[in-house]
Amino acid sequence: MNNTAEALWRHAQATPGSVALRDDAGVSWTYRTLHDRVAALAASLREAGVRPGDRVLLVAPAVPEFAVAYYGIHAAGAIAVTANTMSTSHELHYIGQDAGVALVLGWNRIAPGPAETATRLDVPYWPIATGMPDLIAGSDPGRPHPTGADDTAVILYTSGTTGRPKGAQLTHGNLDSCAAMIRQAHEVTAADRCLSALPLFHVYGQACVMNTVIQAGAGLSLLPRFTPEGMLALLHRDEPTFMAGVPTMWNALLHAAAGQRPADFTGLRHAASGGASLPGEVMYAFQEHFGCAVLEGYGLTETTGAGTAHITGRPRRPGTVGAALPGCEITVRDDNDAELPNGEVGEIHISGPVVMKGYWNRPDATAEVLRDGRLRTGDLGAKDADGDLRIVGRKKELVIRGGYNVYPTEVEEVLYRHPDIVEAAVVGVPDDHYGEEVAAAIAVRDGAELTGDELRRWAKQRLSAYKVPHLIAIVDELPKGPTGKILKRAITPGLFEGRR
Known part of the structure; x- marks a missing residue:
């Protein structure tokens, strides 16, 4: 060798x-x-x-x-x-x-x-x-x-x-x-x-x-x-x-x-x-x-x-x-x-x-x-x-909402189909009722005006109800690592406070 x-x-x-x-x-x-x-x-x-x-x-x-x-x-x-x-x-x-x-x-x-x-x-x-x-x-x-x-x-x-x-x-x-x-x-x-x-x-x-x-x-x-x-x-x-x-x-x-x-x-x-x-x-x-x-x-x-x-x-x-x-x-x-x-x-x-x-x-x-x-x-x-x-x-990012498994990648794949979304990351946030709630951090294209309610209504037409993000945070840019990969560990539950 x-x-x-x-x-x-x-x-x-x-x-x-x-x-x-x-x-x-x-x-x-x-x-x-x-x-x-x-x-x-x-x-x-x-x-x-x-x-x-x-x-x-x-x-x-x-x-x-x-x-x-x-x-x-x-x-x-x-x-x-x-x-x-x-x-x-x-x-x-x-x-x-x-x-x-x-x-x-x-x-x-x-x-x-x-x-x-x-x-x-x-x-x-x-x-x-x-x-x-x-x-x-x-x-x-x-x-x-x-x-x-x-x-x-x-x-x-x-x-x-x-x-x-x-x-x-x-x-x-x-x-x-x-x-x-x-x-x-x-x-x-x-x-x-x-x-x-x-x-x-x-x-x-x-x-x-x-x-x-x-x-x-x-x-x-x-x-x-x-x-x-x-x-x-x-x-x-x-x-x-x-x-x-x-x-x-x-x-x-x-x-x-x-x-x-x-x-x-x-x-x-x-x-x-x-x-x-x-x-x-x-x-x-x-x-x-x-x-x-x-x-x-x-x-x-x-x-x-x-x-x-x-x-x-x-x-x-x-x-x-x-x-x-x-x-x-x-x-x-x-x-x-x-x-x-x-x-x-x-x-x-x-x-x-x-x-x-x-x-x-x-x-x-x-x-x-x-x-x-x-x-x-x-x-x-x-x-x-x-x-x-x-x-x-x-394995550690799997979201279990009310006993149902939600795979973040599947939800992200759907969110990226929205014409205004540039970046998307789906995570689980602790919830007293469901155990975990599906949350999505979103960055949109310049000039776009997208609200959480609008995105939820759009997503409900394309995802099962339990997979739809109920917590949505629209941000300027998602945190990324050195390769440009989105860092989900930097997306904390605090980002979604007051966004139900």
Whole structure:
């Protein structure tokens, strides 16, 4: 098994002049340039005393320098611990202390978190600047440190919705398998060009997008911070063959691209969507407007972001996230761990080479979610006869109103059909009579005037009475995480007070 950084050595020799990365300012990095900087950084890390298996905290946005640091850490045989650029010093200190990092690499425009963390941990701090001139002075780059498939490559800390965040250990084998699966499913080749505004510290942007593109020898255009206008500008400038994002991005692009037609996006083959369920209305509208298919997928940090996908050339079923990727197995099970027949809702389990090694220094937590090689995802879903998976929500987000199960995703799918709704999130709110009440937080398009009573009347024509949101909060914007995914845990019962 090769170190994931080996791909850069291969491409630098075979196609040195091919563009590997482009930033939002239009600066291009060839595979030769990327290789040389990665090799030099790896040498600098070795000379500074970083040893194979050491953990290095990396805090940087979606810029080419992230890739240099990430693969440089791997080439040195060390483990990259990637963290959200919006993390506070307190959060970074927890991650760094828990992982036992030997060094901190931080984007020089992020202040003061990474530097303060290094000081508190009493480890060196290396600021990352544009081009990384101060970090690539290593004298003997050599080749990447040899690694095994089960050697940890990266530790990604979960969001910590319950308890303290846990570090999911993803191996070089996990990363390689994820890239191979996605390349096969979406027919990604060295001739492709990808556009992404996803953060690279997150598993989706890091493993499913960046590492897949690099393993294929393709090109990747990076937008450090998503705006629909910025994404459209890069669509026209770089003419990608595919792009990757989350549903909120596709919805925002649809509104921003008014007046443009498929002929304006020649060559765009498909858009890969993940992070949350994609409403069917958005899928159809995007395909009509941009002239490309939206291929939805599903995975978790603990499965290297991979699990299922709408595969190129296979019929897509709106409301599903596709079938198991090649090499993965998806089963739906009840609370007693018995596999359920097609059509029945239960907890989704994933097995295959993308399933994590385990949580860093958390054997009990690892044992709770890993059983016989299967990961218990905590998500609820059902499979159809063709193997396509439908997600109905998180097990902990299931709303039980008066004894009836209400799956938030099903209600959200209907709400997104309303012409004035741009964002929607359905949650359960404690209720003395029903146990839980169905609540919906809604963001509407500019200029729209939608009331809760109007939305309830509209929803009653399309949903069973017990599924209709009886508590509705209309807000300017819903809270989102770093990938643009709506954060339901930030939608508290207080938002709906006085809105019955």
